[in-house]
């Protein structure tokens with residue numbers, strides 16, 4: 001027998017009850033675990049991988065909140081001090097604090113924050129890898145009279161094929177898509193994946209009035225070259241001319257690996273890049 005929408009589970013890395021940086025207004029944000037990109041500049045690297053219960057993080061927990069039970073790493077949330085040492089230790093870019101939550105359990109948490117919210121955002125990791133969970137969650141929210149005023153947004157790397165977006169259209173208010181690079185070789189180097197599906201997603205969502213925002217990360221001497229600016233500007237003018245474009249400045253403070261050595265983007269340069277993007281073609 002198939003499960004009811006409320007019974008469908010998602011692998012949840014973290015929930016933030018209030019955020020003003022994950023879409024318009026004040027939003028309840030669910031970060032889902034696992035990603036199909038391996039971005040050199042990932043700001044949530046512990047959401048990329050899937051835990052294999054190796055146990056490496058258990059002895060590193062200073063509060064004894066981690067233990068192995070029947071071969072699986074288990075997290076005692078009530079004594080966790082949120083120091084994040086476990087996610088620094090994990091060799092698989094995962095987290096022992098990941099929880100398998102049902103739609104009903106997420107809704108229970110959402111209900112405590114509702115009076116202060118504009119909407120909810122599913123983020124990650126790459127949220128769309130858990131399409132069934134997102135669909136069930138949004139559908140349940142839209143069916144409940146005390147929740148249906150909340151806008152339901154997806155924060156995505158855009159790798160979901162069009163056939164996947166089609167399954168979300170009826171329950172999703174919009175999607176915010178990261179455009180990492182227009183040059184395919186640069187995109188491949190940055191993320192480990194080609195960009196054709198990302199470009200297709202932007203095109204598809206814009207034509208259906210579901211493209212809430214395109215996000216572009218400005219990384220000095222990597223994504224802010226004149227060739228890349230020209231390509232992004234031309235693509236957006238042709239494909240999504242009225243879509244809001246949000247430019248984020250790269251910071252090396254929360255990244256791992258070689259990206260720690262990359263220069264930070266200065267806030268003074270952002271308006272110049274904005275001007276260049278809107279005039280170049």
Ligand code: SF4
Nearest residue numbers: 061080081083084086
């Ligand atoms: S964040 Fe991780 S390492 Fe820190 S107390 Fe919680 S479970 Fe332990």
Ligand code: SF4
Nearest residue numbers: 051054055057090096
């Ligand atoms: S979170 Fe990482 S280190 Fe901890 S058990 Fe899972 S894979 Fe191993």
